[in-house]
Amino acid sequence: MLPVWLFAAYLFVTYAVHERSRIEQEALWTARQVSLVVDGELANLKTLLDGLARSPALANGDLQAFGIEANRLVEGTDQVITLRALDGRALASTQSAKGSQLPKPEQLTGEEREQLELAGLLVSNVFAGPGKNEYRIAVTRQVSGSKGEPLLLSISVPTERVRLVMLPAVPEGWTVGVGDREGKYVARSKLHDQWTGKPGLPEYVEKIVGRAGTFRASNFEGTTLLAGYYRSPYSDWFYTANVPLSDVQAPLWWSLAQIGATGLTALLISLALGYVVGARLTKATVDLAARADALGTGSEVEPMSTSVAEFDTIAQAMIKAGRAIAERTRELETVLETVPAAVWFTYDPEARQVIRNRFAAELMGMPTESRKAFGKPELVIDTLAYRNGQPVSREDRPLSRAMRGEETNSEEFAYTLPSGVQRYLLSSARPIRSAEGSIIGAVQISLDISERKRGEEQRQLLVNELNHRVKNTLAVVQAIASQTIRNATSLAQAGAALSSRLVSLAKAHDILTRENWSGADLRTLIAASIEPHAPLDRFDLSGQQVWLPPNVALSFALAFHELTTNAIKYGALANTAGSISISWKLAEGEIDRVLELEWRETGGPPVAPGKQGFGTQLLQRVFEHENAGRTILNYEESGLLCAFRVSLPAERERLQTIQASPADLPG
Numbered sequence: 001m002l003p004v005w006l007f008a009a010y011l012f013v014t015y016a017v018h019e020r021s022r023i024e025q026e027a028l029w030t031a032r033q034v035s036l037v038v039d040g041e042l043a044n045l046k047t048l049l050d051g052l053a054r055s056p057a058l059a060n061g062d063l064q065a066f067g068i069e070a071n072r073l074v075e076g077t078d079q080v081i082t083l084r085a086l087d088g089r090a091l092a093s094t095q096s097a098k099g100s101q102l103p104k105p106e107q108l109t110g111e112e113r114e115q116l117e118l119a120g121l122l123v124s125n126v127f128a129g130p131g132k133n134e135y136r137i138a139v140t141r142q143v144s145g146s147k148g149e150p151l152l153l154s155i156s157v158p159t160e161r162v163r164l165v166m167l168p169a170v171p172e173g174w175t176v177g178v179g180d181r182e183g184k185y186v187a188r189s190k191l192h193d194q195w196t197g198k199p200g201l202p203e204y205v206e207k208i209v210g211r212a213g214t215f216r217a218s219n220f221e222g223t224t225l226l227a228g229y230y231r232s233p234y235s236d237w238f239y240t241a242n243v244p245l246s247d248v249q250a251p252l253w254w255s256l257a258q259i260g261a262t263g264l265t266a267l268l269i270s271l272a273l274g275y276v277v278g279a280r281l282t283k284a285t286v287d288l289a290a291r292a293d294a295l296g297t298g299s300e301v302e303p304m305s306t307s308v309a310e311f312d313t314i315a316q317a318m319i320k321a322g323r324a325i326a327e328r329t330r331e332l333e334t335v336l337e338t339v340p341a342a343v344w345f346t347y348d349p350e351a352r353q354v355i356r357n358r359f360a361a362e363l364m365g366m367p368t369e370s371r372k373a374f375g376k377p378e379l380v381i382d383t384l385a386y387r388n389g390q391p392v393s394r395e396d397r398p399l400s401r402a403m404r405g406e407e408t409n410s411e412e413f414a415y416t417l418p419s420g421v422q423r424y425l426l427s428s429a430r431p432i433r434s435a436e437g438s439i440i441g442a443v444q445i446s447l448d449i450s451e452r453k454r455g456e457e458q459r460q461l462l463v464n465e466l467n468h469r470v471k472n473t474l475a476v477v478q479a480i481a482s483q484t485i486r487n488a489t490s491l492a493q494a495g496a497a498l499s500s501r502l503v504s505l506a507k508a509h510d511i512l513t514r515e516n517w518s519g520a521d522l523r524t525l526i527a528a529s530i531e532p533h534a535p536l537d538r539f540d541l542s543g544q545q546v547w548l549p550p551n552v553a554l555s556f557a558l559a560f561h562e563l564t565t566n567a568i569k570y571g572a573l574a575n576t577a578g579s580i581s582i583s584w585k586l587a588e589g590e591i592d593r594v595l596e597l598e599w600r601e602t603g604g605p606p607v608a609p610g611k612q613g614f615g616t617q618l619l620q621r622v623f624e625h626e627n628a629g630r631t632i633l634n635y636e637e638s639g640l641l642c643a644f645r646v647s648l649p650a651e652r653e654r655l656q657t658i659q660a661s662p663a664d665l666p667g
Contacts, residue, residue, distance in 0.1 A: 004266060008259045016252050020226075023248050024214040026171075027228025030241035032212070034166045034176050039234045041165045042123055045139040045155050048073065052081065053143040053153055061146030067092040078161065080136075083143075084152040091151070095130065108152070115236075116142060116152075123235035125180035126159060126197050135159045135197035137186060159196045163187040175225075175242045179205065186237060195220075208238050216245065284311040291318050331355065331432075331443075342425070342448070344399055345432070346377075347441040351400040353377040363425075363448060365417050384416040398429035402442035405431050412449070424453040520553040522546040522595075526582060529560035534573050543584035546595060552646060555623055556597075559631075563599050563642060571640050572604035578639070579603050592647045601639030 052058075052073065057065035063083070070081040071094045083092040088108075108116065116122040122140040129136040138156035145151050162178060170176045170189045177195075178186040183205040185195045199205075204227075207215040212230045219225055225242040232239065284306045291301050301322045304315035331345050342360035346353060355377055356364070364381055385392040394400055398408040408429040415423045425446040432441035523541060525548065530536060548556065564573070572578030584597040601607075623629030623646050634641040 005263055008263055011259070015255060019252060020248070023226060023243065024228060027214055027226060027241045027243065028212055028230065029228075030169070030171060030174060030176065031228050031230040031239040033169045034178070034241070035230050035232045035237075035239040037166050037169045038162055038178065038237075038239070039232055041162070042139055042235055045079075045157065046121060046141065048079075048081075049139065049141050049153050049155055053141065058083075058143065059146060063092045067094070070094050074155075078158050080156045082138075082154050082156070084154070086150055086152065116140065123237070124154075124156075125182050126184050126186045128197065129156075129158065133193070137162065137180075159187050160192065163189065163192045163196075170241075173243060173247060177240045177242070179208075179238045179240070181236050208240070280308065284308045287311075288314060291315055295322055327440075342446045344444045344446075345441060346399055346403065347432075348377070349403060351394070351397070351403055351442070352380055354380055354399070360446075363423055363446075365419050365421060382418050386414040387411065398427045399442050399444045402429035402431045402444065403439065405439055407431075408444075414453075422450070423448065424450045519547050519549050522548055522556070522584065522597075525553055525556055526560060529557050530564050533561075533564045533568060538573060538579055540579065540581045540583075542582075543597075544586055546584065546586050546648075548595075549649065552623075552648065556644075559644070563640075567601055567604070567640070570605070571607060572601035574604055577603045586648075589647065592649055595644070595646045595648055597644040597646075599640070599642040599644075601641075604639050606637070607635050607640055 052070060055066055055069055057063075057069055066083065070083075070092065074081055074094050079094075081094045082090055084090050086108075108122070112122055112124075120141060124138040124140065126135050126137055128134065136156045136158050138154045140152055140154035143151050143153045166176060166178065166187065167189060174189070176189045177200070178188070179200055180186050182199070183202075184197060184199050188195050201217070201220065204217045204219070207217055207227075208229045208231070210231070211233075212228075214226070214228045216224060216226055219242070224245040226245050226248055227240050227242045229238055229240045231237070287304055287306065288311050291304060294301050295318050301315075301318045303319070304312060306312050306315070339357065340359055342363050343357040344360055345355040348354075356366075361367075366381075385397055392413065397413075398411065401408060406429075408427060410426055410428055413425050413427055415425065417423065426449050427444055427446040429442060429444040431439045432443055434440045522543070523545070526539075526541060527536060530539060567573040567578075567580060572580050579602055581600045581602070582597070583600075584595060587594045587596065623631060623644065629644075629646040632641075632643040632645075634643075
């Protein structure tokens with residue numbers, strides 16, 4: 001039942017998270033919808049002001065006619081239109097036309113003045129109206145008087161009008177509140193008359209940060225609410241949609257109760273069934289345990305009568321295991337005679353199930369610390385087998401051949417383990433026969449000759465590699481000597497140039513030798529090529545770590561030597577003010593990696609292309625033998641720019657020279 005309970009808990013948690021997210025989104029959507037409705041009403045008020053701002057009476061300075069026109073516009077409504085100077089003096093108001101005095105002077109705050117200038121419109125905070133317990137809001141815009149002086153034209157309405165406008169957008173069961181920039185209530189869908197014009201709870205208002213969001217807070221009655229809020233960019237008011245948290249959680253608790261009741265019922269049923277089935281299993285288990293004890297002590301295992309088919313099968317297996325113990329004893333004697341060689345036994349006609357000794361397990365790369373007692377058959381592991389370089393199928397391996405009655409004497413096999421490790425074994429195999437002479441199994445004994453074979457291969461590899469390196473080096477030296485002598489003007493010059501180039505080549509050889517000719521680090525190669533000729537503080541090296549193959553490293557060593565000596569003679573190193581920047585980057589191509597290296601000289605004497613000597617020819621042709629390699633020389637006004645682009649082989653694992661089907665070392 002545990003998976004059922006865990007699955008039910010998972011469903012409940014997932015449902016709770018989803019439901020909470022849905023309610024939060026609904027709260028945000030409701031707050032946004034209410035803001036759109038109210039902003040639309042505020043926009044209607046602004047439209048009235050826009051029409052009134054184009055009044056000819058206002059343009060002519062006839063404030064009395066303007067007041068009559070404004071009064072006609074709001075006649076029969078609760079709207080009040082007021083025209084003020086910037087200092088707050090009321091110049092005209094529909095409120096005075098109804099028998100009241102002109103409103104008292106009221107100047108705009110600096111913040112309100114700034115918002116009015118930026119947006120051209122100002123929606124006020126909630127303020128007390130002329131009536132008792134009356135609160136209003138106003139929409140104000142700036143207009144021009146008859147002399148072009150700036151005036152403030154505003155229209156105000158009771159906050160009750162805001163509440164009536166937003167009510168159709170409020171879902172059932174929700175409470176929506178509208179607050180001004182100071183945190184005072186403009187309108188509420190519930191208890192509007194009680195809270196309009198009053199500040200909201202500080203701990204509630206302080207959570208309204210940013211444009212939109214959700215939070216949990218308590219209201220004035222102490223009820224915990226889930227609230228979503230949205231701050232309108234039109235009025236800078238905030239709109240909150242609230243729902244009691246208990247209403248949100250009620251469906252969750254009901255679902256939890258249903259899940260709990262269902263789970264408890266299922267648990268009771270499973271306990272009843274478990275008791276009935278357990279009673280039968282208990283008796284069979286006791287009988288089976290008694291036979292297991294007999295098997296463990298070497299006693300004869302008696303047949304077992306039970307209605308549980310699985311236990312009957314196990315009892316039969318115990319009887320067979322008792323008989324196998326005697327056979328395993330003979331096998332153990334054979335193992336003791338062949339240690340420390342690797343030994344495999346099999347009684348499987350296909351040689352798929354084998355019994356290994358510890359030495360055989362070690363050869364297979366299997367852990368030996370936790371191995372069980374010798375004698376338990378195990379599945380073979382997947383290996384590749386070769387003899388004389390040719391793949392050997394499972395049927396032709398020593399253990400399989402021994403199961404067919406063949407005998408194998410000291411045959412050499414190469415095996416590749418799943419881990420990639422290669423073993424060389426000298427193997428012999430014999431069939432195991434019953435007292436009647438029939439083949440019942442086979443045994444293979446193998447000696448590990450891997451170190452001997454690897455030594456032979458390593459010696460041959462070193463001889464071949466040395467021969468190859470010597471030929472390549474002699475060819476490079478021959479080419480350098482031939483071209484140097486051909487382009488030299490004197491024997492002394494040829495000797496000095498040839499010696500310098502051979503020293504650079506030797507430096508590269510030293511680096512490759514330290515790395516066993518596996519390659520060279522680019523930054524190390526640059527430093528080794530430059531240091532014999534110039535101080536490194538004249539160079540700026542920048543780039544990631546790049547590992548160069550041997551042939552590319554030798555080519556770069558020659559290129560850096562030519563560039564350095566050329567810079568000393570004619571370029572940035574010919575004076576004390578020049579410097580050289582060497583930068584490189586490595587990009588992944590479709591097949592290979594591409595190295596892009598740039599040699600840039602600055603601060604040296606002016607340079608210009610001259611006669612192409614061997615150095616220039618060497619730079620242009622140094623990477624011709626490389627795949628997609630090229631060199632670009634630009635004699636810019638600031639100095640020489642030499643760009644190399646060389647393809648480097650992608651790093652790959654060494655491919656197997658021969659492919660064969662997976663198999664195990666033995667048989």
